[in-house]
Amino acid sequence: MTVYDYVIVGAGSAGCVLANRLSASGRHSVLLLEAGPVDNYPWIHVPIGYGKTMFHPDYNWGFYTDPDPGMNNRRIYWPRGRGLGGSSSINGLIYVRGQPEDYDRWAAAGNSGWGWRDVLPYFIRSEKNSRGVSAWHGAAGPLACSDIPERHPLMDAIIRGAMEIGIPENHDFNAGNQEGVGYYQLFTEHGMRCSSAVAYVNPARNRGNLRVVIGAHATRIVFDGMRAVGVEYRQQGFTHAVRAAREVILSAGAIQSPQLLQLSGVGRAAMLQEKGVPVVHDLSGVGENLQDHLQLRVMFKVGNVTTTNDELRSVWGRMRMGLKWALFRTGPLAIGINQGGLFTKVLPESVTPDIQFHFATLSADMAGAEPHPWPGCTFSVCQLRPESRGRVAIRSRDPLEAPSIQPNYLSTALDQRCAIESLRFSRRLAAAPSLRGILIDEYRPGPQANSDDDFLAFAREHGATIFHPSGTCKMGTDDTAVVDPRLRVRGLAALRVVDCSVMPTLVSGNTHAPVTMIAEKAADLILEDVKS
Numbered sequence: 001m002t003v004y005d006y007v008i009v010g011a012g013s014a015g016c017v018l019a020n021r022l023s024a025s026g027r028h029s030v031l032l033l034e035a036g037p038v039d040n041y042p043w044i045h046v047p048i049g050y051g052k053t054m055f056h057p058d059y060n061w062g063f064y065t066d067p068d069p070g071m072n073n074r075r076i077y078w079p080r081g082r083g084l085g086g087s088s089s090i091n092g093l094i095y096v097r098g099q100p101e102d103y104d105r106w107a108a109a110g111n112s113g114w115g116w117r118d119v120l121p122y123f124i125r126s127e128k129n130s131r132g133v134s135a136w137h138g139a140a141g142p143l144a145c146s147d148i149p150e151r152h153p154l155m156d157a158i159i160r161g162a163m164e165i166g167i168p169e170n171h172d173f174n175a176g177n178q179e180g181v182g183y184y185q186l187f188t189e190h191g192m193r194c195s196s197a198v199a200y201v202n203p204a205r206n207r208g209n210l211r212v213v214i215g216a217h218a219t220r221i222v223f224d225g226m227r228a229v230g231v232e233y234r235q236q237g238f239t240h241a242v243r244a245a246r247e248v249i250l251s252a253g254a255i256q257s258p259q260l261l262q263l264s265g266v267g268r269a270a271m272l273q274e275k276g277v278p279v280v281h282d283l284s285g286v287g288e289n290l291q292d293h294l295q296l297r298v299m300f301k302v303g304n305v306t307t308t309n310d311e312l313r314s315v316w317g318r319m320r321m322g323l324k325w326a327l328f329r330t331g332p333l334a335i336g337i338n339q340g341g342l343f344t345k346v347l348p349e350s351v352t353p354d355i356q357f358h359f360a361t362l363s364a365d366m367a368g369a370e371p372h373p374w375p376g377c378t379f380s381v382c383q384l385r386p387e388s389r390g391r392v393a394i395r396s397r398d399p400l401e402a403p404s405i406q407p408n409y410l411s412t413a414l415d416q417r418c419a420i421e422s423l424r425f426s427r428r429l430a431a432a433p434s435l436r437g438i439l440i441d442e443y444r445p446g447p448q449a450n451s452d453d454d455f456l457a458f459a460r461e462h463g464a465t466i467f468h469p470s471g472t473c474k475m476g477t478d479d480t481a482v483v484d485p486r487l488r489v490r491g492l493a494a495l496r497v498v499d500c501s502v503m504p505t506l507v508s509g510n511t512h513a514p515v516t517m518i519a520e521k522a523a524d525l526i527l528e529d530v531k532s
């Protein structure tokens with residue numbers, strides 16, 4: 001059987017970082033296993049291709065949640081990236097780190113080494129920011145990020161409107177203070193997506209000590225007693241096994257890392273027995289503590305400004321967009337979907353921003369679906385630190401069966417209040433002087449929605465994920481923690497989890513940069529442990 005020092009499962013945001021950093025010295029052999037295909041689909045790399053990968057069966061796992069009581073028993077579509085780069089190959093490219101307080105909260109909960117001062121150097125190390133080096137940013141890292149190449153008149157009007165209602169302009173959401181309105185930075189370089197595969201795996205592909213195997217679906221962690229010693233995977237109908245001399249590292253994401261632990265006998269014993277899985281280690285937190293950002297998409301019909309809807313619907317518009325991108329790497333193709341953001345507080349008890357907006361100069365009934373046949377725009381708003389908690393659990397012993405996902409959105413009074421207040425804020429913003437004559441009609445929720453009950457009903461009927469599931473292999477020191485602050489699975493040897501699932505609480509923003517930071521730091525922890 002082939003032996004590697006490290007076997008990493010999942011080539012997504014985290015797995016790609018680890019593959020690069022652990023193989024960099026040349027001293028350790030590393031195997032990166034990825035269930036999906038290589039990333040040679042052109043629409044992965046053109047930012048607006050987001051719409052093309054949203055439902056693509058090869059590059060997207062296309063999960064659905066269970067019927068969710070808080071969402072009028074609707075099953076919510078949960079896309080997850082499949083293939084080299086994982087979700088970083090299909091995400092919305094928005095670069096947000098979260099708030100310093102998020103990480104200080106992790107540290108205060110017992111996760112020493114994860115406070116803001118500890119993690120900031122890892123954000124900086126990962127970053128190749130087109131703005132150059134500063135106290136907040138790096139320019140020598142692998143992960144390219146840059147400013148949106150062109151301002152949009154509608155986005156500029158939204159920024160002016162927000163300032164008219166008292167929101168400060170913010171030119172950098174990643175410099176300590178998130179509050180304000182402005183354009184986002186994107187994970188792009190010269191108008192192309194910079195996924196984790198592009199940033200971290202491609203430059204390391206020729207290293208003799210790194211092997212990347214695609215189409216390899218890990219089905220089980222192999223244990224010798226309480227020590228992880230390898231992984232079994234399926235590839236083209238055949239089962240293979242590899243050994244890990246030092247460690248097995250799960251980076252399969254917030255849905256599939258807990259799924260793989262449970263399939264391998266690590267989880268709540270009673271649940272595993274019920275599914276017929278022999279118990280290796282009774283660890284009740286596996287799959288619990290699921291958190292996500294729920295997006296409420298307020299949409300408007302637009303007048304007096306050309307929106308991306310108009311450009312996408314006309315042949316000339318598409319040709320113009322294509323030419324702009326081909327010649328100058330600018331225009332809508334270089335941007336993806338969302339251009340600008342806004343962070344503010346709507347609950348009186350909040351000390352830091354509690355909601356985030358994503359503004360798109362485009363509208364569609366569902367994220368990634370066909371644009372409306374009229375000029376439109378979207379204010380997508382989400383609560384940043386939801387209290388609602390859900391779970392992920394295997395349905396059977398079959399490793400290829402999708403697990404049960406129960407988000408339990410809007411299951412606490414605070415989350416419901418925040419949803420209502422965020423929709424009220426959105427109305428206030430839309431009524432700002434600079435947006436009069438531009439936002440001519442509120443399509444959703446629509447003018448008939450006015451009371452708290454109306455807004456909550458809208459959230460339950462139309463709310464959807466903004467794609468940030470996390471927390472299902474929580475880092476911590478209490479009995480519900482799955483990994484310790486060095487990301488080692490508690491009670492087992494030679495097994496770590498490094499991905500979005502280890503977040504004890506969801507960060508106040510998008511999750512790709514935080515996962516990249518987690519993996520950068522994890523690589524140091526792993527290499528430190530080799531020396532000790």
Ligand SMILES: Cc1cc2nc3c(=O)[nH]c(=O)nc-3n(C[C@H](O)[C@H](O)[C@H](O)COP(=O)(O)OP(=O)(O)OC[C@H]3O[C@@H](n4cnc5c(N)ncnc54)[C@H](O)[C@@H]3O)c2cc1C
Pocket residue numbers: 009010011012013014015033034035036079080081082083084085086087088090091092093094095096216217218219251252253254256257260466467468469498499500501510511512513515
């Ligand atoms: C549609 C969408 C839009 C998003 N937009 C943004 C955004 O604009 N900005 C932002 O910061 N974040 C965004 N996110 C979130 C962000 O991309 C994710 O939080 C982040 O990529 C998660 O990283 P990860 O390493 O935890 O998991 P992933 O990147 O999902 O990687 C997991 C990898 O493991 C593989 N895998 C799973 N199971 C197995 C198995 N059994 N065997 C082998 N391989 C396996 C998967 O195929 C995948 O490649 C978005 C996500 C999505 C889906």
